[in-house]
Amino acid sequence: MPNTFDAVPEGAHERSTAFLAVDAPQERLEQVMDEAGLHRGSLREQDGYTIPFREGGVLRIRVVEGDDQGRTGLEFTADGPTVERLEHIKQVAGEEVGASLGRSESLTWQPVD
Structure with missing residues (x-):
């Protein structure tokens, strides 16, 4: 049976990034995740978390320690299937x-881009 999913184009996604300078970013990330209750359903990665949203889209929070800048x-990094979902994810991230x-x-x- 042929794979029909290859013929389905990936939908356009809206993406935005933000940076928040904090001391001890790993500890601050864990604090945010614990206090906001974002652990449920999130994917723990080596440098942060990826948090899926039920209605579509994801929020990726990554620890940066002394990057090239x-x-x-x-x-x-907020990624949503529509502008409305992207705005919702950004709002939730900012509030939490x-x-x-x-x-x-x-x-x-x-x-x-």
Whole structure:
């Protein structure tokens, strides 16, 4: 039987990234995950977490320690099947991070081409 999935084009996705400079990013990531209750359904990876959203889309949070730009903190990548889903994921990420870390500033998102 032929594989019919190869003929189905992958749908367009909307993506944005944000960076939050924090000290001890690994500990801060665990704090966010614990306090926000995001562990359920998330995929633990070596450098962070991938959190799927039930209605579509994912949020990837990655620990950055001294990258090529000298940054240390948390990098967020939101990926949604539509602009509306992307905006929802970005809103949830901002609310959870702000509440967990007690920070009032919002994440500044940049579109990814």
